[in-house]
Amino acid sequence: FKNVGGHQGFFLSGIRPAWFMVFRERLRVHPQLCDGSIAAFTVLHNVNCNHGFIYVTSQGFLKICQLPSGLTYDNYWPVHKMPLKCTPHQVTYFAEKNLYPLIVSYPVNKPLNQILSSTADQESGNQIDNDNLSSDDMQRTYTVDEFEVRILEPEKSGGPWQTKATIPMQSSENALTVRMVTLLNTTTKENETLLAIGTAYVQGEDVAARGRVLLYTLGRSDNPQNLVSEVYSKELKGAISAVASLQGHLLIAAGPKIILHKWTGTELNGVAFFDAPPLHVVSLNIVKNFILLGDVHKSIYFLSWKEQGAQLSLLAKDFGSLDCFSTEFLIDGSTLSLVVSDEQKNFQIFYYAPKVSESWKGQKLLSRAEFHIGAHVTKFLRLQMLPALSDRPSAAPAPDKTNRYALLFGTLDGSIGCIAPLDELTFRRLQSLQRKLVDAVPHVGGLNPRSFRQFQSNGKAHRPGPDNIVDCELLCHYEMLQLEEQLEIAHQIGTTRSQIISNLNDLSLGTSFL
The missing domain is CATH 1.10.150.910 (DNA polymerase; domain 1)
Incomplete structure (x- = not known):
C-alpha cells in the first residue's frame, strides 16, 4: 500500500498477519492479533473511509477499518503519548469500567511559614521556633510536591485520554501505592471491587512516620460527580507502601508490619499480622494463598495464609542482603518461582524446595537462575502466554490459553523486556x-x-x-x-x-x- 493513514509499506495476510511499514528507509513490523487469521486485504479510500482498508477474516467476516490517528508507528511498538504535565508514579487498571487510576505529583510554590506549620509534630506538640527567622524569610516561597490520584479513561477513537475524576492528597501526604482490590463484604457476603490507595506523610526525620489507607468505589463513568466516592479512610503508624487483596481480605504493608484485614462494608478489622524484620516493604504479590514480599534491604520473604486458625506464616526467605526494586511470581504449569530485581540492575529467580537439604528444612529460598539486565527494573507484570504452533497437533484446534505465564517488565531507563x-x-x-x-x-x-x-x-x-x-x-x-x-x-x-x-x-x- 502507498497510503494507509499516511503510511506506506505492505500487509502480510495469513495465520499471523502483520503490518510492515517503511519509515526513513527502515522497516517496522507490527503484528495484528485482534481478528486471528486474515484471508484477504486491500486498500480503500473514499468519502466515508479516508485512506482506510478492507480485510476478510478466515471466519468470513469483512471489516472496513482505519488506522488510529493518534499512534506513532515508527517504534518497536505503536506508541501513543499523553501529556500529563506532571510526574506519574504508579498506575493500575480497572478492567470492569476500562479506567486507569494513576498517581501523579506536581510542584507547588508555598511560603515557608506554611511549610513549617505543616511539618510540626502534632503528636508531641512540638512547635517550631521561628524567632531566628526574619519576616522576609518567612514569606519566601519554596517548591514542594503535591500528590493526587487521577482516574483516566481512554478515548475509543484514539484521541487524548480524559481525566474523569481527581482524588487530591492532604498537605505533605505522598501517595505511594494504588491498586484495584476485590474484598469480601462480611456483612452482605458479596465481593466488592474497590480502589485502594496507600499514603505516607513526609514531614522530616524528626516526625514519626504515619500514613493513610483509603478505599473508594468507582461508579458509572458517565457521571463524573458520582464516579469516585470514599467509603473508608484510616490513619496508621508507618508508611502504607503496598496493598493487595488476598482471598477477599486486604493485605496492607504499614511500616515494618504486614497486616491482613477483613472488610465489613464500613470498617477494616485486623485478623492477622506478620512482624518479621522487613524494614520497608516495596512490593507485595499474591498467588492463591501465597504471598511474596520484597523488602528495601532484606531481600524477599515467602509467606502463606491459612484461613483455618487465621495465621500468616513464614515459609522461607532469602538470607542474603538484597536491595529489592520489584518482585513477582513466575508460573510454569505447576512450578512456582519467585522473581526479584535489585539495585545492582540484576534479577534473580528463587524457588521453594523444603525437601532439599540445602534449603535448611525449607527455611531458605534456593536460587534457580540469575541474570544482569543492565537497568533498574521497577515493575513486573504477569501475563498468560499464548499457545505456540508446535504445542498442538496440526489437526487440533488452537487453545486460547496456556498454563504458562511470562513476566513483562519496565525499567527506569524507559525500556521494556520480558x-x-x-x-x-x-x-x-x-x-x-x-x-x-x-x-x-x-x-x-x-x-x-x-x-x-x-x-x-x-x-x-x-x-x-x-x-x-x-x-x-x-x-x-x-x-x-x-x-x-x-x-x-x-x-x-x-x-x-x-x-x-x-x-x-x-x-x-x-x-x-x-
Missing part, C-alpha cells in the same frame, strides 16, 4: 546455540555478552547461581548470520537450522501479547 519460561529440551538447544553465538557474532564495542550478563554484586560476597537463562537479544542475531554460518552452527550443536528457527518462532508467538 522473561518467559522454556521447556527443558528447547532450553538446552538454545543454550548450546548461545555459547556458539558468543564467538560467532561480533561484539558491540568489543563488550562480551556473556560477561555482561553475569550477576553484578558490587564487591559483596555472592555465591553464583545456576546458569539457567538464555539471552534472546543474543539469540536473535542467529537469523541475521549468513546462511552457511547458520547451517554450520546448527550442525555443530547437533540440530538443524529449521529446528532453531521453529524454537525462536514459538517463543515469539508465545509472547506475542507484546
